[in-house]
Amino acid sequence: MSLLVIQHQETCPPALVGTWLTEAGVELDVRRPYVGDALPSDLEQHDGLLVLGGEMGCRDDDVAPWLPTVRELIRTAAERATPTMGICLGHQLAAVALGGDVARNPRGRTIGVCTVSDTGHLAGDPVLGSTTGAPVAQWNDDIVTALPEGAVALADNEHGDLLLARLAPTVWGVQGHPEADLPVVARWAAKEPDTPAVSGTDVPTALAEVEQAQPRVAEAWRPVVRAFVRELADRRRT
Numbered sequence: 533m534s535l536l537v538i539q540h541q542e543t544c545p546p547a548l549v550g551t552w553l554t555e556a557g558v559e560l561d562v563r564r565p566y567v568g569d570a571l572p573s574d575l576e577q578h579d580g581l582l583v584l585g586g587e588m589g590c591r592d593d594d595v596a597p598w599l600p601t602v603r604e605l606i607r608t609a610a611e612r613a614t615p616t617m618g619i620c621l622g623h624q625l626a627a628v629a630l631g632g633d634v635a636r637n638p639r640g641r642t643i644g645v646c647t648v649s650d651t652g653h654l655a656g657d658p659v660l661g662s663t664t665g666a667p668v669a670q671w672n673d674d675i676v677t678a679l680p681e682g683a684v685a686l687a688d689n690e691h692g693d694l695l696l697a698r699l700a701p702t703v704w705g706v707q708g709h710p711e712a713d714l715p716v717v718a719r720w721a722a723k724e725p726d727t728p729a730v731s732g733t734d735v736p737t738a739l740a741e742v743e744q745a746q747p748r749v750a751e752a753w754r755p756v757v758r759a760f761v762r763e764l765a766d767r768r769r770t
Contacts, residue, residue: 533764536578537562538571538602540586540621543719548750549582549619549711552757558764565598573601574608580615580764581605583622585709589674590624590634603629610700615763617659620672623697623705630680630699639691642670644738645745646689646708648696648752654686659704659759660696663687666752667745668695668708671720675707702763710753714743 535558537546542564546553550560561578563569575581583602588595590603606629609616618626624634648654648666655661664687675693679685680700687696689708697705709717721735 533557533579533761533768534559534561534577535580535582535764536572536575536605537582537584538605538622539564539566539584540588540596541566543716543723544585545711545716546582546584547711547716548713548753549757552754553582553761556758556761558761566596571598571601571605575605575612575614578614579768580760581609581617583616583618583625584711585620585622588621590621590628599625606630606703610703613702613767615760615767616703617760618699618703618705619711620707620709623699623707624674624676626699626703626705627676627678627680627683627697630683630703632676632680632683632699633678634674635677636673637675637693639693641673641733642689642691642693643733643735644670645741646670646691646695648687649690650687651685653684654696657684657686657698659763660686660698660706660756662755662759663696663752667748668706668710668753669712669717669742669745669749670708671712671717672707676705702767704760710749710756712742713746714739717742
């Protein structure tokens with residue numbers, strides 16, 4: 533099985549999710565358009581799509597001129613029932629591509645470990661259904677404020693922000709970062725010490741929470757990756 537992975541910047545790699553996918557036998561075709569990698573015009577050569585996070589906003593086409601192509605790939609994936617997962621920025625790109633909306637979180641930046649809180653629809657989801665109560669790191673300014681038509685809100689975090697959604701029958705969005713271990717999150721923190729973006733946040737405590745939660749993150753999110761791989765396998769058989 534081949535999965536197209538779109539990485540938007542060097543500090544947002546597939547990390548743990550990439551490891552779990554590889555363990556499950558998936559071949560990762562990682563494209564890094566920020567260093568000039570070309571993105572395909574369709575998904576004919578791939579069984580699925582994974583769109584990772586990044587500092588840019590989901591409409592910052594002037595900063596990241598490949599974003600329109602990513603949004604079009606997501607629309608194509610949804611139309612063709614190609615399994616797709618978006619993480620953080622990828623989740624926001626998918627929401628906007630399919631007709632939803634994204635805005636700055638009025639409560640400010642979310643930094644640290646949050647908890648999956650079932651909205652009442654999570655348990656029956658074939659990919660994310662096992663994550664009730666799971667921890668996940670968050671490091672985001674924007675949130676999805678309106679879902680596409682037909683989408684299902686699966687879980688919030690303890691602040692009431694949308695955390696998990698099924699944005700189309702085969703498109704899943706995760707606002708958090710299940711892929712991010714302590715080294716990844718520490719690099720994000722190191723890029724902006726003492727800046728207004730993190731003012732009022734106890735970053736050392738947030739990093740300690742990420743480290744402490746790591747065994748539970750792996751326990752909760754590795755099965756999600758395996759479930760996503762089953763979707764890829766089912767798609768390959770059709």
